[in-house]
Amino acid sequence: MKNKKLAQALAPVGVVAIVMMLVVPLPAGLLDVLIAVNITVSVLVLLTTMYIKKPLEFSIFPSLVLIATLFRLGLNVASTRLVLRDAYAGEVINAFGHFVVGGSLVIGLVIFMILVVIQFAVITNGAGRAAEVSARFTLDAMPGKQMAIDADLNAGLIDEHEARRRRAEVAAEADFHGAMDGASKFVKGDAIAGVVITIINLVGGFIIGMLQHGMSATESIETYAILTVGDGLVTQIPALLMSVATGLVVTRATAEADMGSAASAQLLQSRNALTIAGGAAVVMAIIPGIPKLPFIVVGAILLLLAQRVGAKEKQEATAEQTEAAGTALAPAPETTEQLLEQMQVHALEILLAPDLVDLVGGSADQDLLARVRALRRKTALEMGFVLPPVRTRDSLDLPTATYSVKMSGVEVGRGQAPAGRMLALGDGLDNLPGTLVHEPVFGLPGKWIPAELRHSAEMAGATVVDRTSVVITHLSSIVNQHAPRLLGREDVRVLNEGLKQHNPSVVEELVPGMLGLGEVQRVLQGLLAEQVPILDLGRIYEALSLRAKVATDPEGLVEAARVALGETIVDRNATDRVLRVLTIDPATEQILLEALRPGDAGTQLSLSPDRVESLLESVRAQVQAAEAGGKQVVLVCAPAIRPALRRITVLAVAHLAVLSYSEVSGTSLTIETVGVVGVGHAIAA
Template identity: 60%
Template sequence: MQKLTKAAVPIGVVAIVLMLVVPLPAAVLDLLLGLNITASLLILLVAMQIRKPLDFAVFPSLILIATLFRLALNVSSTRLVLTDGYAGKVIEAFGHFVIGGSLIVGLVIFVILTIIQFVVITNGAGRVAEVGARFTLDAMPGKQMAIDADLNAGLINEKQARKRRHEVTAEADFYGSMDGASKFVKGDAIAAIIITLINLIGGMAIGVMQRGMAPAEAVSTYSLLTVGDGLVSQIPALLLSTATGIIVTRSASDGDMGSDLLAQLGRFQQPVRIAGGAAIAMCLIPGLPKLPFLVIGGLFLFMAARMKDVAEVDEEAETQATGDEEPKPDSPEAIAEKMRVDPLELEVAFDLVDLVDTARGGDLLDRVKALRRKVAMDTGLVIPLVRTRDNLDLPASQYVIWLNGVPAAKGMSPAGTVLAIGDALDGLPGKATREPVFGLPAKWVPAELQRQAEMAGATVVDRSSVITTHLAEVVRQHAAELLGREDVRLLVEMVRRTHPIVVEELTPTLLTLGEIQRVLHGLLEENVSIRDLVRIFEALSVRAKVSTEVDGLIEAARSALGAAISHPYVTPDERLYVLTLDPAFEQRLLESVRVGEGGQVLALDAGTVDGLVNGCTGLLSEAERLGLAPVLVCSPQVRAALSRLMRQILPRLPVISYTEVSRTAQIESLGVVNGAVAIR
């Protein structure tokens, strides 16, 4: 059955093409004319029932096939009219029905139908399709950005985003196809008029010159057949044109056209009442029949009275529902909502509101939403929604980033300016400053001088990018503080869906959610991504059977991640620049490791600490002057305690173990630290 369905359309199209050259008997033509009218009526009814245009996505192709079928019938009927003077019962019956007893009246009615089809419906549907295609294509980038923003905000998942992107693309393709399909309908109307004139003029000429008919008899015979043939063609064409107009003017809704029409016209009581009163008032005009207007006016007033009852019930129910949903201002729920501390907030001054106002072209909110996706890809942490609000108490051009109710960072973003980052900025007017993330020299210059700043060799950044970059850095530095117990539960459930055995073995038998949270905190504090939760959980399961000491669990997780930890520090040319410890000095550090309440620490005297710090600082400074970002490599046994010390005194120097060094990168040693003098 499925194969037959697939072959039906190609076979039908081939049959239509054959109809253009193969004569058809009158009986077969009658059957196909009936099929044409019924199919056109079916298409119109389906167009009225759909909720959105994409529910009838095959419509543009269907227009082409229906138009070709109708033209093939026109050719067949024309052949019969001109050769036999007879084209079947259907055409003859339509001709008698329209012409009746007057040829002139019949021709006038036929011309009127043709004008309605060609001038009104076809032109209107074509214009709407053209405008719809243009606006749909123009709106496509904005819809794609809205989908990406919802995905980054966590409102939809990847599968839903793909589905919505496909719908946007399909909608653009549909309206583009409808723009072309409307030209088929218009061309069909023109062809019908030309074919009708050919039938009328050619038929009368054949009747008089070949068949020897009297002119009056030829006009009567061939005008009847011509009008009947034209009417049989115009009725399906009119139905298809109407369906085209309905499709291209239909907006997406929850109901079909009939339900929406009654619901929307019946929504407003006052216009219906006024219309009924106006109909009754027209009875006062002398000479007008009073009964039709009284009946119509009374019907409208009756409808208005019924609508009033329905409106009162709906309004009361809506008011009651609203009252139940919204808590009172002094209720415990409302007070608790105001007391809630958001994990991440962004406050902007009054003159920065344009950055968040989409009506004024602001894109800061979209960029903040996109930031959540980027952070998730980089760190494995799904940060909470960033609450953005304005604060009239802030000084002009200032913004504040809040973390768990405490200001974490501040910055400036003057209106009408861009941030030019570089050293050669003395020739540009503006306010000198420092780039908020890396502390590079910069200057806020007027936006109209952006081109001059770029020509001066500066990197130009717009205000929204400055705020977003600053926010990203704050999130990166405080990622561990943003990972709450509920977030850990969601991460565990995410792993459970794909690797249930891993989760069942780990929790709650071996580790609680709190202990898992402490391990993930420790990884995030050292800028280690927790995206690969499966390997982390597998390593924790093995280590927890021996000990649940946090530092040991963290080191087990780091060992499982291995080269993934050092990969962010590998340069594009596959080089890893490292600082190492002198073996004797490393042994001294290992012997000084002590376990305290906060984890492993180094019990060193002040002189040894100074030697370690001075040696690392000197080598790090020299590497940074060369544009390099090295890491300090040591043994796994001393790494946790050494890293805890270095995060306090030299946080920009990562500490990794030998097991975490990339196996594919080329290792470049920048020096050896021995606790006294750095060896280069």
């Protein structure tokens, strides 16, 4: 606990101390200690950057660069004060100066200037540019990485916890590279400041030595040049180390090993490269005038390494062949978990031909995965149940430009979405290039036209739809058509638990006392089969509780739930608060009531084929007449015959809603009768 508190206080105290160094004079002995700390910490930081596997493992590095830069500037100010005031700045600076100058002031200054050029013009500029490019590329790649995470989540490959962790890692990576871009500017500024301070020490010391200390010009320039070179080295060397560390961090790609292990593994991976390089070194030793021993030694080492790499490759190849032969003779047993994973059938899948994979990961409004997520949200908010995750993958078995929708492993829909094209629908198609096709949902005629002709097609009066919208519209139609199959027992349990949290009494009364989850599932599937939303689950449960006290037959339960949802059903089928209905003439309705028979799958109408065909023809004619006038209509009948009549009318007009008088009676909307249907005739209202 004490160590933790000490570590928390160390950073803020250290920063305050560094700031104080800029204004408080330091004795030469303390300056020696701080210079040693500066050099040692710089070496530690450089070595740490070489042992990390990915940049985020050293996420504190940008802040560390700023603190180290401020520390070096503080040491520069303190050493400059001592150099100009006392002509002495401690033993470390003095030793560095004499070591580099080595008896020749000119050579020492040249060496020092070379180090400054390397630091400023090569390392610092290169690291700054690399940091800037890394930050830009990381930010540009961020949306794609996030979409890839969402794709894995939708496909069920990862859970929500893993998705959140990956999103946080992507955001942290972007923040890190952005911070590194800023930190590189500190490194560059530190290099410039070091050069300016060096010039001040040299020129200012030369003048002060002659004016204040009474030195001769030669003695003054020699004394202050040694001190300047020493002072510059003790700050430029740590700055050079930090610049190299910065370059290593920003140029390091994510790897599975540290830099040393990765470098040795990758440099020694090619036997041919080692052989050619070793041979070249040996050949260079033959050139007249070139010393032979260094090149021969280097070439021999490379050739020896090439031989070892070749032997290792042969050994690995032999091991692979042995393993392959052993696998062929004795296949490895598969675990139960692996077999279960392979046996898993996904509830909903979209298969794409290889040339359609660009639909995934496109722009935000055209990305197929993003549109699938929007469809799942829309279905949940409109129909009251959550679609299972939609798995999206490519398939080599599909023809070019083809996509397929599978449900529980069985294909339920197929269409085309050619790359680089858009679907033009409606009028004005004659002058457009392409073969006439039919839109998969509504069967409208259309043509796949090049994307650049979109404006021309719209000017000609056609409606132009992008490829992603075609796929999503088709998927939405399939979802609506097969909604009952997509509502599983586990989904009902989740809905049941959700309702129990805010309306526990109605759940406890119905489940499991009166009905089991399986019976509730059949009722909800019956409602979804006729596009009745199950959002108001509380009202549905209340109606089922009342009905279950009398009988628990599925058809009766569904009809009780429909009556409870009457206002919702009427509202979904009304236009401008007007419900336009088709009624059944009394004689026909009486015939239907007398023909009603119970059955295992619910009530049935026992009618002769002629009467059934006559009734369907009458319904079909009335619906077509109403739709030709732009009216959406529903068929209204007696409650007793509604389920059986719905099973028959769906054969003629699949989208026609059949309502009972009980469902319509409580509505506040205006009811307009637009036609009467019957056996053998159709009467217009």
